[in-house]
Amino acid sequence: MHKALVIVPFALDAEGVANRKAQTKAVKLGPDIEFDFKPVTAGPTSFMSAHDWALMEMAIWEAGMTAQEDGYDAVVVDTMSDSGMAPLRSMLDIPVVSPGRTSMLFALMLGNRFGILAQWDKALTRYRKATAEYGLAAQCAAVDHFDESPDFANLLDGKEDKVFPKMKAACERMMDKGAEVICLGSTTMHQAAAYLAKELPVPVINPGPLTYKLVETMLGLDLTHSRAAFPTPLTPKPEMVHAMLKAAAAVENK
Numbered sequence: 643m644h645k646a647l648v649i650v651p652f653a654l655d656a657e658g659v660a661n662r663k664a665q666t667k668a669v670k671l672g673p674d675i676e677f678d679f680k681p682v683t684a685g686p687t688s689f690m691s692a693h694d695w696a697l698m699e700m701a702i703w704e705a706g707m708t709a710q711e712d713g714y715d716a717v718v719v720d721t722m723s724d725s726g727m728a729p730l731r732s733m734l735d736i737p738v739v740s741p742g743r744t745s746m747l748f749a750l751m752l753g754n755r756f757g758i759l760a761q762w763d764k765a766l767t768r769y770r771k772a773t774a775e776y777g778l779a780a781q782c783a784a785v786d787h788f789d790e791s792p793d794f795a796n797l798l799d800g801k802e803d804k805v806f807p808k809m810k811a812a813c814e815r816m817m818d819k820g821a822e823v824i825c826l827g828s829t830t831m832h833q834a835a836a837y838l839a840k841e842l843p844v845p846v847i848n849p850g851p852l853t854y855k856l857v858e859t860m861l862g863l864d865l866t867h868s869r870a871a872f873p874t875p876l877t878p879k880p881e882m883v884h885a886m887l888k889a890a891a892a893v894e895n896k
Contacts, residue, residue: 643675644716645678645713646676646854649680649682650662650679650681651720651723652687662850663677666854668832669852677854682704683705684891684894698721699726700887702726718738718739718853719741719853722742722826732874741853742849745847746778748847749823750781753845759813760827763789784815785827802834809837810842817844826848829850832849832851
């Protein structure tokens, strides 16, 4: 039996984590793999600026750096920002998979140009930054949003009638600009994936379930990230990182 650790990028309670875990119902997985969901120790409360991105990077890194010694066979980062993926890959030999670049590259297996659906205008910068860094700006036909502030704990529960049609309209605007595939811009949108897949004439990529299936495939093929791309640190300092996040959690919980 393979075990994979899914790192939830916010310090959520059990109910919030359960909402994230519900993503596993959207993909068919074999009987020989299971996923454990773990929230970060401390981190940002939103994700709309460089301040938040820096905190998120550290939070996810700290949450996953002991995964290999804890007996896990792989790590999944549950955010389209890919925060913490690179430093985790530098420290772990087991596969570390994140949905941002994964979704975009997979979209190019299904079409020539993709669109990324954001929640609101404050998130647009992050996606444009990611496509530029990954060298995929030319393949990104559009980034659009449905003007709804994110709820990282409850996600879209109770908002379906209001939000789903707005999400569809945003996707249609991206299709008008040449998007042949739609990437949901956050794992927090997973509840809308089935609706959009039914309503739209193009493929819709649900990023969380895609990463779970990819992890299963990588383990089945005995593949992991390249040390040429992600070299190990000369002097690892995990104790320093753990101490920083432990102190941060103490401040947050005052």
